[in-house]
Amino acid sequence: MAQELRASRCPRCRRIVVPPASLCPDHPVKMEAAVLPPLGNVVSFTTLHSPPEGFRAPLHLALVELEGGARLFCHGAATDGVKIGSRVSVEAVDSVFYFSNMGFTDRARLFWRRAGARGERIAAIGKSVVKGVWNRRPRGQD
Amino acid sequence: MTRFGRRDENLPDLMAEAAPTAMSDAGMDRPDALVVAAMNPEEFTGEGNYGSLLGTRLGLSHVPAIRVETATSSGVAAVYAGYAAIAAGIHRSVLVVGGEKMSHMATPRASEIIGRSIDAHERSYGTTMPALAGLITRALMHRRGVTLREISQVAVKNHAHGARNPFAHFQEPVKLEAVMESRLVADPLRLFHCCPISDGAAALMLTVEPRRVRIAGIGQGADTLAVRYRTDLTTFGATQAAAQAAYRMAGFGAERVEVAEIHDAFTPFELISLEDTGLVPPGKAGRATLDGETAVGGRLPVNPSGGLKARGHPLAATGIAQLVELTWQLRGTAQGRQVSARVGLAQSIGGLATNNWVTLVEARR
Numbered sequence: 249m250a251q252e253l254r255a256s257r258c259p260r261c262r263r264i265v266v267p268p269a270s271l272c273p274d275h276p277v278k279m280e281a282a283v284l285p286p287l288g289n290v291v292s293f294t295t296l297h298s299p300p301e302g303f304r305a306p307l308h309l310a311l312v313e314l315e316g317g318a319r320l321f322c323h324g325a326a327t328d329g330v331k332i333g334s335r336v337s338v339e340a341v342d343s344v345f346y347f348s349n350m351g352f353t354d355r356a357r358l359f360w361r362r363a364g365a366r367g368e369r370i371a372a373i374g375k376s377v378v379k380g381v382w383n384r385r386p387r388g389q390d
Numbered sequence: 391m392t393r394f395g396r397r398d399e400n401l402p403d404l405m406a407e408a409a410p411t412a413m414s415d416a417g418m419d420r421p422d423a424l425v426v427a428a429m430n431p432e433e434f435t436g437e438g439n440y441g442s443l444l445g446t447r448l449g450l451s452h453v454p455a456i457r458v459e460t461a462t463s464s465g466v467a468a469v470y471a472g473y474a475a476i477a478a479g480i481h482r483s484v485l486v487v488g489g490e491k492m493s494h495m496a497t498p499r500a501s502e503i504i505g506r507s508i509d510a511h512e513r514s515y516g517t518t519m520p521a522l523a524g525l526i527t528r529a530l531m532h533r534r535g536v537t538l539r540e541i542s543q544v545a546v547k548n549h550a551h552g553a554r555n556p557f558a559h560f561q562e563p564v565k566l567e568a569v570m571e572s573r574l575v576a577d578p579l580r581l582f583h584c585c586p587i588s589d590g591a592a593a594l595m596l597t598v599e600p601r602r603v604r605i606a607g608i609g610q611g612a613d614t615l616a617v618r619y620r621t622d623l624t625t626f627g628a629t630q631a632a633a634q635a636a637y638r639m640a641g642f643g644a645e646r647v648e649v650a651e652i653h654d655a656f657t658p659f660e661l662i663s664l665e666d667t668g669l670v671p672p673g674k675a676g677r678a679t680l681d682g683e684t685a686v687g688g689r690l691p692v693n694p695s696g697g698l699k700a701r702g703h704p705l706a707a708t709g710i711a712q713l714v715e716l717t718w719q720l721r722g723t724a725q726g727r728q729v730s731a732r733v734g735l736a737q738s739i740g741g742l743a744t745n746n747w748v749t750l751v752e753a754r755r
Contacts, residue, residue: 273619291525292526292532294576294579296520296521296524297577299516299521300498300516303516307516309516309525318618319618319619320618323515323516332529
């Protein structure tokens with residue numbers, strides 16, 4: 249698993265932002281340091297075919313929402329199989345965020361680790377299988 | 391205003407082409423003050439101090455002049471500054487001039503300069519305006535059920551309007567298939583969903599004296615510079631706040647608006663903005679477009695000028711050009727694309743919807 253992500257939280261409205269900021273975007277209040285698990289859901293994504301100087305085409309970009317509501321931009325190797333709502337893991341390499349689509353086994357392992365009691369483990373595996381099948385179902389074009 | 395498009399003239403010359411028309415139209419040759427809008431002339435043209443530069447160029451060197459900037463909505467910000475100065479009793483007349491000159495640069499370079507209005511962290515990921523618009527478009531399609539056909543029909547409609555506007559950058563109609571099959575820029579956004587890089591200038595004379603058309607309301611709305619700080623990609627809070635402020639000031643609502651100029655820098659933004667301003671009920675803008683309701687001749691003509699898509703988008707000129715078009719429409723002098731209206735609405739987006747404006751104009755009885 250990738251490392252936890254550094255974030256900051258507003259002591260007044262509890263809003264969390266990544267990367268950490270000194271002041272809350274909504275209040276002139278100093279933010280407190282926080283960390284977030286490197287997992288989230290894709291809010292949206294695109295492939296830029298004429299990226300600005302310093303980037304190679306095609307440039308895959310995603311906006312990912314982490315637990316707690318913080319959103320961050322990520323680069324990715326590809327967007328094949330990525331959908332809005334896809335579960336992804338996020339990793340910071342030289343302080344640049346990258347997303348990777350979590351495969352079936354990644355998700356199963358994650359649920360296994362998170363689930364505490366035995367009954368919950370079985371339910372979690374079940375959910376993971378269902379989600380895997382659900383995400384692979386064919387869909388019409390947008 | 392000048393014809394928009396690829397122009398050989400430099401920016402002061404373009405502004406000097408637009409300004410005298412506005413002054414003579416108002417029957418004045420010397421305003422009390424000058425407000426200039428230019429988003430980034432330092433980088434586009436290498437020149438600054440545009441208030442004084444234009445004052446001297448226009449033969450108005452001793453007229454007090456300022457420059458105003460709110461990214462791509464700078465033109466309306468300048469109108470606001472002029473309006474506020476008159477409303478406060480500081481001046482009796484203000485000449486507002488906005489323009490941009492960009493087409494002499496390679497598109498990636500111009501696009502990079504426009505992109506300086508994006509949050510620095512997000513920009514470090516290679517996000518440009520089209521990239522962010524691509525993300526928004528995908529979310530719009532997924533969450534609101536907007537279709538490729540609907541966002542493409544906006545381009546078809548606005549090109550058809552532009553074909554009837556001698557000031558437009560693009561004066562040729564386009565076919566729906568051509569839009570839908572144009573090359574991908576930022577998936578799912580295609581080339582013909584994006585406005586061009588244009589040169590041009592527009593001017594407006596504001597005066598305390600009663601004239602045929604008056605500003606009934608002007609409202610500004612703000613949002614976070616960072617797109618990642620927002621919770622919803624499919625509406626622009628800054629437009630909603632601006633619209634509320636404008637309606638409150640005017641003392642009437644969307645129901646009285648009969649023509650609109652909307653900031654369609656990317657065609658899906660026209661659909662979002664029609665709903666944000668309350669001109670079309672939530673979720674109905676795509677359908678209304680396919681049904682021809684927003685075309686000239688429809689229930690609510692939107693962008694009779696061709697919009698940013700076809701008239702073109704010389705950044706700081708655009709907000710003023712929208713109000714010039716509405717003035718012509720309300721006066722009944724928009725030859726070839728005239729609609730029947732007494733109240734018009736203009737909506738302008740600054741940056742990626744960080745600093746938006748809604749202006750309501752009304753023809754006097």
